[in-house]
Amino acid sequence: MEVKILSEHYDKPSYKSLDGYKELGGYEDLAKALKMDPKQIVEDVKASGLRGRGGAGFPTGVKWGFLPENGEPRYLLCNADEGEPGTFKDRLMMEAAPHQLIEGMIISAFAIKSHKSYIYIRGEYNDSIRSLEKALAEAYKDGLLGKNILGSGFDHDMDIYVGAGAYICGEETAMISSLEGLKGQPKLKPPFPAIEGYLGKPTIVNNVESLASVKYIIRDGVEGYRKHGTEKSAGTKLFSVSGNVVKPGNYEIALGTSMKTLIMDIAGGMKPGRKLKAVIPGGSSTPILTADEAMSANMDYESIASFGSFLGSGAVIVLDDSNCMVDMLGILMHFYHHESCGQCTPCREGTGWLNKVVHAILKGEAREKDLELINGISNHMMGKTICALSDAAAMPALSFLQKFRDEFEYFIKEGQSKVRGVGYAQMHH
Amino acid sequence: MFKLSPAGEEFVKKELTRYETKRSAIIPCLFKVQEENKGWVSPEAVTYLSGLMDLPEAWVNEVLNFYTMFNKEPVGKLHVQVCCNISCCMNGARELTKHLKDTFNVKEGEVSADGNVTITRVECLGSCGTAPMMQVNDNYYENLTHESAVKTIKELM
């Protein structure tokens, strides 16, 4: 069942404005947090078990703990460059509750003693940009940002940086590069951003949802927050359900809820007459699950991992029996080829190569051994590059091929889709 | 020769000091140039901007060419971008693009004869739950049908 914590008031238009937000308990937790010891907040976040909601699922508190004891200035960056196909939760959060994010960010900044933060937001999200700009102006006007916030002596400035269309900028070091005015290419690690990030200063990059959740850890306390979710995957999370379901949309559920509930009940189930074929559980980069696997999985990090996939950003893409897997993989490979930043050779060349091979299959020009080639390319892209984009391209290729090999073989042999019975021209127009 | 309006130049000067490094201002300034240069950034505009910002042309050009939201070619008055990623394709985005291209008689990425429309296919725009969708200039239009998409574009013309 849906558990509305973050999204409790998302349906109320008044929640967007500062007044409406304050009426519904907004900024109370900020006042509470500013009275706390920053170290205690970090400890609380650690104890809450909050894990990064952007995709990697790295514990937020642990990340904060990597910051050097001293070292000024330090930056907090909010990763609002939501580009993973299938994900649209951050957009909802920024449009429906901009102040919720701002409050979460001020608390987080206070905890890590940062005096400057940026919200890096993808340029296509014009509504979110407008909504956040308005909210920031309101917050500055109300003294919630700037010097001496709420009389606590804590200073903090927040600004928005608008991206210009690059999926890779969702990677934290690429985002830092982009913010520095370079091309959005990931930087070598080590040094990690917590040590040397934006302009060589310690920097923490967190997802919108992670930062907003901090507010609720302060509000409910560690115990209260851990009430939902499982031992290792605590709290609730927004899931973006899309694809062939009756009611696609964002749904907040406690981690650990079964995928069956999410898809079949909450999202309205399959369209009439259709059968579930496969589910991509965490955005297009994560390995695909077959219908059987999906129906027995729970929506938490561990359960999904036990099926060899990842919870990722929580973008559940549902495929039914009308979807040709070769076609779907072609779309994904085109996407990664388009978005590879071109820095590391295995990714730059590998994504292009994969795209060519998959499209050769679609066009009926492939050889039998090209399936092995896809495996070879993918395996040699995984973990060989600076960032995870090459893994993100390789994982779907590997899993599609492993789980739906018959469709690929049929396509190579017959030159048309096994599911749809048509060739490339009819599918791609 | 392209030149920003006085307000635009003022904007560039402000952006140059807004961030910790001057280089950070490249993206916002390019957006400004694109806005004032009929929706695209010409090579002359890059020369002009790099002179105005006092940064090497190569830096500006690198940023310009890296990001997809900057148009390196002229676009129509309405820049229609249809998301053709996985969720949208499942819901008929490719068919929609074809329908739009046929209706407005324009090839992908090119400006229509009357200079009104450019239709491009783009990657995920974060509107997967309301697929298929399109972005016309700055705004999203979601849950489209062939008819509603055409109607929307015609109304905007």
Place this chain on the structure above:
Amino acid sequence: MSKVPQPSELSNWYLPGILKGLGYTFTNMVKNILNPKKMSTLNYPEEKYKYSARFKGNHILTVKKDGSLRCTACMLCATNCPAQCISITASEHEDPTVEKYPINYEIDILRCVFCGFCEEACPVDAIRMGPEWQTPGLAGADFHYDIKKLAYRANLKGGIQSSVDDKERHEAGI
């Protein structure tokens, strides 16, 4: 191991040997007069032997469809040449897909040992060894074959084309 046959006793008497030899000559003369087609010699230079197309004779530089040289001046033939008889001067071509071409290609045919290594080294089938083998000349300069002679001598009728076309190769992305 072959053994040299020892002269027999009979050969000490010279006359039988001379007669035997004359016998051969006369038999063959009569044979040849009666059946000139079976003659195993040629009336050179009035008659010339026709060698197989694969004979490694004088070099030919092949040309493209437009009649220009296929040679890219990579110097692999010159590098590979054991007699060091090939000298090439390369230059920049105005067409960027061609990029490099020889403005001078010379073979010192008197130094050439006709080994065919140049043919084998060539990556673009630009040099071949043809069936011609006569290399007469009156002065030293006649034995330095230049592009005009190598690619466009009269009996090549405007040049030999290779079966592979550069442009097609380029478009195919090879």
Place this chain on the structure above:
Amino acid sequence: MPKCTINGKEVEVKEGATIIEAFKTMSEDIAHYCWHPGLSIAGVCRLCMVDVEGARGPQIACNTVVKDGMVITNQSEQIKDIVRWGMDFHLINHPLDCPICDQAGECGLQEQYMKFGQYDPEMNQQKVKKRKVVDLGERVVLDSERCILCSRCVRFTDEVSKTNELGIFNRGDRSEVGTFKDKPLNNKYSINTVDICPVGALTSKDFRFRQRVWYLKNDDTVCNGCSTGCNVKAYFNEEGLFRVKPVYNEEVNGHWMCDDGRDIYKYVNKEHRLLKAKNNSGSQWSELTAGKAMQELHNSLFAEIKAAPEKTGVVLTGQYTNEEYQAVFATLKELGVTQAFHWNDTDSDDFDGLLIRGDKNPNTKGLQNAASAFGALKSVADAEAAIASGSLETVMVLAPENIAVYSNYDKTFAALSKAKNFVWFGANKTECFETTNSSNTWMIPIKSFVEKSGTFTNHAGLDQTFNYVTTVVAGALTMSEAMTLFKGETLEFDLRAKPMTSMKNNHFTLNRGEL
């Protein structure tokens, strides 16, 4: 000083050294393209993968700092497999135009593919097409298809020359190195980008298509282009010199050299050289060998000078070796000549902050040092005045070798040749040689810097000794030899046979440089 074990051998490296540096100190093979010791770490070619014991997976050697006790290998099957595929990734969009590529023979892709490659390529799709033969600037040509985007050149213009002309535009496999149209690659160090390019993407217009590299041999010498004295490699064969590349020397030039220095070989080649000694003691030029000329000079002038040394002067330029200066000053002492003049048209202290210095003579400091024992050097203007007034009758000139930097060359030649006896020691010839104002002119061909061994003292006082590289003009002498002959002594030749170095042979397999 951390110790680590590389491929089973223990090695001690500097604090903070990376694994790839450790490999280099041990001369162990490791595949790499983007790493260059003179540039920042990019970590993008992903070929220098190594297994570090205890690490999560394969690491790149260029961005991993050696820690004490690390056990590193790149010989495991897994690493070899990764490198094989890494090579394939580099090559799938690389055109097979080695025959026309100028880099062939010294190409990083060729070399490393032979060592590490997967000989059975898998790619059978169409390659990405990019621009070919792009004019980047005055000296460099780009072929985008050949580029493997290692970003060395971009980092060079960002970090070393700090001119920022180059960038990598677009993304993914559409990425292309390039300049922005209005700003070509015209900095004073641009050919360094050609040197560091591991493939044939950047080629030098000057060297392009003139020789295949395997016809060239090379040897180390010191650049005579300015007082910095960069360490260089001259590339030559029996047709002459073809190019000059920098050699690493931390004290002097690091990894780089300037574009002007690349032209120094041009004055050395035969067409610019004085090939034989020339004499004009009436109205007719006669040619003779240098040795014969020096002998005749000894016979006609030596005694005359010794009798009246005050009427003789020597004009010196800072382009000769210390050894030669010593020989010259020793002869002068013997003759009793006291007048020495310094000719330098580029007397300035300019420095561009990287390598280029205003004083375009390689050995001004050496000349000054040698002269300090002899007495003060007067300027060449004094010599001209003395000749005009008739107080100087015999002039010997040690003419500059690199004449391009001598802006008053012709004028000075005309003024000095007014002397009654005019002896010109020089390596080059120019048009001004046709007319002389002297009644007794001698021109002696001198060896250029690549043809002799000696020492240059650079601007900082560093003595740099260099060795004979090759012979271009067989009949030329060094100043030391000329002075010996002038004194009437005979030259001693080393009669031991030297290895013949002028055959145009396939040397590239033996002389491949470091990548």
